[in-house]
Amino acid sequence: MKPAPFEYRRPGTLAEAVEALAGEPNAKVLAGGQSLVPLLSMRLAAPALLVDINEIPGLDTIEIEDGGVRVGALARHAAVLASDDVRRVQPLVPMALSHVAHATIRNRGTTVGSLVHADAAAEMPVVLTLLGGSLEVEGPAGRRTIPAAELFVGPLESSVGHDEVAVSAYFPGLAPGAGVAFEEIARRHGDYALVGAAALVEGESVRVGYLSVSDVPSVVDLTGVADADLGEAALAQLEPMDDIHATAAYRAQLVRVLTGRVVRSARDFAEGAR
Numbered sequence: 001m002k003p004a005p006f007e008y009r010r011p012g013t014l015a016e017a018v019e020a021l022a023g024e025p026n027a028k029v030l031a032g033g034q035s036l037v038p039l040l041s042m043r044l045a046a047p048a049l050l051v052d053i054n055e056i057p058g059l060d061t062i063e064i065e066d067g068g069v070r071v072g073a074l075a076r077h078a079a080v081l082a083s084d085d086v087r088r089v090q091p092l093v094p095m096a097l098s099h100v101a102h103a104t105i106r107n108r109g110t111t112v113g114s115l116v117h118a119d120a121a122a123e124m125p126v127v128l129t130l131l132g133g134s135l136e137v138e139g140p141a142g143r144r145t146i147p148a149a150e151l152f153v154g155p156l157e158s159s160v161g162h163d164e165v166a167v168s169a170y171f172p173g174l175a176p177g178a179g180v181a182f183e184e185i186a187r188r189h190g191d192y193a194l195v196g197a198a199a200l201v202e203g204e205s206v207r208v209g210y211l212s213v214s215d216v217p218s219v220v221d222l223t224g225v226a227d228a229d230l231g232e233a234a235l236a237q238l239e240p241m242d243d244i245h246a247t248a249a250y251r252a253q254l255v256r257v258l259t260g261r262v263v264r265s266a267r268d269f270a271e272g273a274r
């Protein structure tokens with residue numbers, strides 16, 4: 001199918017992009033287009049205006065800041081995945097990104113776009129949530145920071161305003177001696193996961209975040225839980241959803257299996273880091 005007609009603008013500055021969005025309530029930002037363009041083509045989205053941010057300079061940066069990683073709105077998944085700095089400072093980011101789609105999509109799709117898109121089956125929202133990261137956005141009222149815990153509000157729904165441009169995402173770095181791991185089950189590598197899990201082990205603290213289990217990323221605290229009980233303890237804090245891709249019972253079984261596996265891997269990582 002062809003998209004419904006829309007107006008297209010390609011501003012050269014962030015201020016012009018914000019102004020364009022403010023003038024049309026039914027406008028959408030276009031970043032990598034890897035989620036938005038299919039939605040337009042299927043007419044699941046029909047914005048009156050597309051504000052293409054690809055010409056705005058300075059948004060494609062990947063920088064180490066306060067021991068974490070700041071990823072600009074035009075940094076492509078592939079660039080973030082290939083960054084040695086990112087791998088050193090927060091290895092969970094490339095661990096998860098290697099499961100995002102395929103190389104051609106990662107060459108164009110942006111990590112920040114994936115966060116704004118807020119797909120419950122996407123890898124990066126759960127990584128940002130587990131790490132306690134944030135998204136920086138700019139709108140008519142200026143710049144604000146949205147903590148990950150307030151960013152994902154429903155299926156394909158983030159708290160970024162319709163008149164705001166996400167400028168960057170901040171992923172906190174890994175503390176010395178801590179461990180991380182990422183596991184997912186998908187029908188084929190690169191497909192959206194049926195269930196995925198990311199673990200963060202810091203001293204006694206054990207936390208696991210899940211994608212594709214509910215409408216928004218879910219993080220559970222498994223500190224002090226015996227290894228044999230990890231899966232059931234996680235399930236007690238989750239309500240796996242039922243959809244056309246998998247039943248709730250199947251997702252519950254994947255949670256049982258992946259939780260033990262991902263926590264063990266994160267502990268191994270932490271042991272290796274000591």
Ligand code: FAD
Nearest residue numbers: 029031032033034035036101109110113114122123165166
């Ligand atoms: P776009 O498609 O340009 O935009 C997506 C949405 O976010 C739009 O609503 C847009 O308005 C908004 N947006 C984007 N950037 C900004 C911004 N800076 N400020 C405000 N709003 C913004 N993703 C996964 O996580 N895991 C997968 O396994 C996976 N598999 C895929 C398989 C296929 C076949 C395809 C086509 C895509 C897949 N994706 C997957 C999606 C991919 O990761 C996208 O790149 C990503 O979801 C969106 O990034 P984008 O830059 O392409 O955003």
